[in-house]
Amino acid sequence: MAFGHLVSIPRSTSSVATVGSYGTRALWQSNRNVTKEQSIKTCLQHNISKLHYKGIEGGSTTHHKIHKTSLINARSSAQSHESEPQAHEKSQNDPLESIKRALLIFLKFSRLYVFFGMMIPAGLSSSFLAVDNFSEISPILLVKGILQYMVPFFFTFQFNVGVNQVSDIEIDMINKPDLPLATGEYSFTFGVILVASFLLTSLGLAWMVGSKPLIWSIIVAAGLMAAYSINLPLLRWKRSTILTVLSNAMSMMASFHIGPFLHMKTFVLKKAATFSRSMLLSCFVVGCLYTVISISKDLADVEGDKAAGLKTLAIRLGVKQVFWLCISLIQMAYGIAITMGALSPVLWSKIVTVLTHVIMLLYVWNHAVNSVDLSSKDSLQSFHMFMFKLVTVECVLVLFVR
Template sequence: MAFGHLVSIPRTSTSIATGGNCWKRRKFVDNYCASSISTTTRASWQPNRNLITKEYSLKHNISKNPFKAIEGGISSTSDDNKIEKPYLVNASSAQSHESEPQAHHHESQNSFNAIKKALINVIKFSRLYAFIGMQAGTISASIIAAENFSQISPMLFLKGLLQFMVPFFFMFQYVMGINNLTDVEIDKINKPYLPLASGEYSYNIALIIVISCLFLSIGLSWMVGSKPLFWTVIVNAALMSAYSVNFPLLRWKRSTILTALSNAISMVGSFNIGPFLHMQTFVLKKAVSFPRSMLIGSLVMGCFYVIITLSKDLSDVEGDKAAGLKTLAIRLGVKQVFWLCVSLIQMAYGIAIAIGASSPVLWSKIVTVLAHLIMIGYVWNHAVTSIDLSSKESLQSFHMFMFKLVTIESVLIQFVR
């Protein structure tokens, strides 16, 4: 303890006190320091020269002000700060080095969160789930056009598929974006989580995205040089603009019939007939011909697209009423439209069963009929046991369920002969 106080003794020179009492007190301090240092410093300082020098320095400094040294230990002076300063600097430096990785960690975490949030907003704005769900139809139609892969190399097929999918991806973003722009007030009630409705995107930013996607889609289609692709993009843009934009004679979503027709024609052309003609005429350089499976597929898929259009409005009744829209769900009620959708699904499966049963190929007849009978039971059980008509979330899940049925049907169409 004594040594801990002694190391901070100042080294400034002062006058040495004289007199008997001072000499006695100085002698006492010298003895006190010697006894303290002898037990502490010898273990700490190995070189004798350093030991003697530091003992002398300590004694010499104490002798300059013995009274101050004795009362309450050795008090600090300005030179104490000089002695302790390097240690303080080192401590603060260590703390700064420790805080630097933490700061970098926080910065990287913030950057990661910002990127994650941006991607989530893109997914919400573009409704990627719908685009991915519909691509099963695009792939199925392209496979039907190829007939068998002995006539086409896998790389050529993949190239032709991407030539159609990439431009149409941007067209799909335009379609979803123009609908978001024209339905901001409705989405604030029905879908407040969407970036435009929630304020994550400003109206100008969303408008720039939508216009950019439109020009990218048309430009890429023109560069590819496929007439089926180009006209599919143009017709789809025209129909969906008429469906969404609030201009005279437009805003077709106010009419149930025009809504169903525009959406069904747009989706059949975009995900079935368009990619089929693109693969058949542009990639494979064949003459136009529609096989049995393509005709049946277009008919059955058209029914599913109408059902998707109707089921979308089931969870949007509140916002559509506030906007003055008269959707079928508002006119007839949610329950009636829900069971109408289920009935239309069963009707589409019935058409597939009837056509499959008339197939001249036995294995195609068995697979088509049996698979669609199973689907009828599966859809009915899901509608009865899994859907709560009073829950907005449950009705939205039914709409999402339709994309699963489209994917399954796109696979089953391959077995139709």
């Protein structure tokens, strides 16, 4: 930067050119023997000498301004070069900065927005559906029962997302290059240790709680995701379209719906494991939405999946066909919900269930036609995330089913 300022200064007389020539030779010679800071100082001194010389010669005001600007820029460059190492050293030595950076990296690894976006609406909805009469349970016991399930399952969820990242580093370098294992911010060994720690922690907490539905839901969810991800004989189920859909949909159903429902019903309330009408509808509609989530997650990852030799449904049938298959499954799920709502013996429940699901059906169709660009990877990823919003809405709607 300083050298650029030096050679770009106009020269109106031969004497100035001579000074510039000697100054340039001196600067090149200094680069061989001194550090960057010394070179910048040499540049500053040279600019000062040129400015002084020009003032003696009585040069034009324009040239004087150019020399002055060059001097200011050279000084700014020197200050910036001096401040960069100081800022870097500060970030390295500041413990708060180190903690902040570690938390940001973990947030990318953990996908917490998915956990809270799924567990809070789905887990709460399923827990409430297990309660037949809220007068028979205290708020403290209800909150305690919900936390007993959510806290251990937080670590199970971290295992589920982590084991997939550990197994898919090369694929994620293409599809999701910002993930810590793909960027190298986490090493493979550290990733394995972290994932194993999450699984052991979740099982340990579940054993301390003593809830059998909680323990079994953790085993089922973690086992299915391990079978889906790990590249071992008889595993790596993501190679198969059918096994991919089954493992993902069943894992989410066990984690966010059946698990918390049975935990609240049998462990907290000490009742028999009977499924209400609203819970059955929830399992069917949300199960269809989870199936769509399992299929649509590959729509934006065709490039990386092809490079890895995977044969996902999006690769076999094409993005367009799979997208409209997803829309058809959603419409079918809402059609069943409308039918069950129309058959409800409770008038207000019938009206609410039918009307809300008709609105959702029309909304999804409008979104598919007007808001999704099948040629855009970002748009397809946005559609996949849109499915989680539909799950959240459905978890609220099923509370009104009677």
